[in-house]
Amino acid sequence: MIYLDYQATTPLAPEVVATMQPWIGDKFANPHSPYTAGREAAAAISVARERVEVATGLDGGHVAFTGSATEAINWAIRGTLEDNPRRKIVTIATEHAAVLDTANWWGRHHDVTILPVDSNGMVDLDTVAEAVDDQTALVAAMLVNNEIGVIQPIAAIARIAHEHGALMVCDAVQGLGRVAIPEGPDMVAMSAHKIHGPKAIGALWMKHGKEPRPLIHGGGQEEGLRSGTLSPALCVGFGTAARLATERFAQDAQHVADLWSAAINHLDDGWIINGSEEDRYKGNLNIRREGLDSARLLADLRGIAISLGSACASGSGRPSHVLRALGLGDAEARASIRIGYGRYTERDELLESVSQINQAARAQGV
Template sequence: MVNKKIYLDYAATTPVDSEVKKTMLPYFSEKFGNAGSLHSFGQEATAAIDGAREKIAKAIGAQFREIIFTGSATEANNLALRGVLKAKSLKVKARIIVSAIEHESVLETAKDLEREGAEVIYLPVNREGLVDVGKLKESLNERTILVSVMYVNNEIGTVQPVREISKLILEFRKHSTFPLFHTDAAQALQYLDCDINNLGVDLMTLSAHKIYGPKGIGVLYAKSLKLKAIITGGGQEFGFRSGTENTPLIVGFGKAVELAARDRKRAAKKITELRDYFWKELKKIEPKIEVNGRIAPHILNIYFPYRGSQDFLARLDLSGISASSGSACFARSLVPSYVIQALGYSRERAEHSVRFSFGKYIGKKDIDEALKRVKIIVDNS
């Protein structure tokens, strides 16, 4: 019988922090007002939402009105791509540029826009998962309205050269407004600098449940709001996202961002050390394993040459260890990772790769116990 479950899938989702939960609770019951109401209950909800918006804006160096709350990071990505395309009226076919290893919510949206008539360029990446900046430069033209390259890949942890890409785009557009630059930073906020002034992005996606906040709430930072709504109705969120605001989740998101910004340096140091220790010790158990990608502090995607990922993950789960074979949004389909194949690796390698991701509720004792259980699996299979 397994005494303790060890969760090593923090890139999929995180548990809600106790401080975040405490902050949210009153807005489910006694402070339940609709922010659209003019009476005191509505005013209380509006004040809470404004406070969360201010916290998030401050954390990323944005203006208050540039923070748009959405129902998820997926919705935020959709708003970025579809909203910019709707806002830019072109007599010729619009061009959108995305990397080949974007999250599904960007890639599938790009494919959908392609079917609707847009031209989409899919930037290749190298073996480490880094985009080909030279190819990006070649792909920019006067019809390009948007470039979307994620900050940290959710499967392999590759950190893209966002600042370098931003400078390239700024040089190209000079005094023009387009193309805009969007980055999905859902996996970055907990560990990396997400100040939009340092990054030079025009749009940025954030997710609460990746940073110990609640599920069902996302943010799109939109510089000067150069986009149009894709959900219409009552005109909430400055007209860019209609629907009654989810006050408890928004408040929780604000608190989660505040804690992430406060603890970022310490968290990055701790998680990087745990990740490196896990890799070093795991290599002793399975000497022929290899890393996929160029790792972020919290993500370690590993190729196990002699172990199919689905069988290995099942054995890990039975031993009380939770890991994954890739994106949680796509994992249940059992399709080999398109991200690993985009690195130039075979389908076989994708089918033999496992993602371990780490978070603040994991310590060295948990890592040692996980390694012990992995060794038992390896020795008995």
């Protein structure tokens, strides 16, 4: 199989597998225990935490580990809004379901403003400025979109939020290790398995003094803010993946840029790129072709792992809410595919895949 679905998940880095292995076997101690083995596990988690903090490139804050980025986002939103005299949240129509569903949960009884995007997938800053007011508690915006790869102006959005005394949370799940995270957000959600780390662990970076209220109550093991016994194996894996992302940042970015150029130059005429080509992470190539049955195309390309959009919504039968937000109709959304590549993608295998995609589309007569 040729794997081209890097937005859904990334292959585990060999270095990550190696560093996790001892913590899956002999080093099984509870990291919150006071004896030597427990303290050793706690020390390993401390190193991992520091590596994730370094990978963000942000100052003035700290990281708490979570069970996923979805948990981190829920924590940031619900923990900020709970008991807050301000009752309004502002977000964007192309956000991940973790943001939109949590915002809609809040909107059952309180004020939620969901901002539109233009045909390139970009939010207008004047629209943000009009929406954020003195009743706004939180503004939520994604750095790199998981379906179309566009990069929102996070620093500017954060400035608008702060001008009105609101906090700002950034979903940087697709951004960490891929693009620079701008200064400005008060909270940043991240996930290990998007940067060649293990699944089932995420993190929330928080500015000092801006921490949300706890979402999970119990022993208060994590920073006194998030309860539950941490997995040393998962934390160490995340830490190693974060270290590699920091060390390989420029190399990975150049590799992705080269793959982007090769792929788009190999596509047949008639393919249209969804989302901005300029303000974009170029490891995400979301394209459409008029009249294409994308589900049939995927079925015809069983040796290639590509997707129709977010893995979280696959199988729902609903057109992508992100593509609909760009102004595309149902037929156009269902004629779209997402190709995702990165560190371990070889140029030749990508070009072979694009050739097969072109051939399969031509076989449909489109």
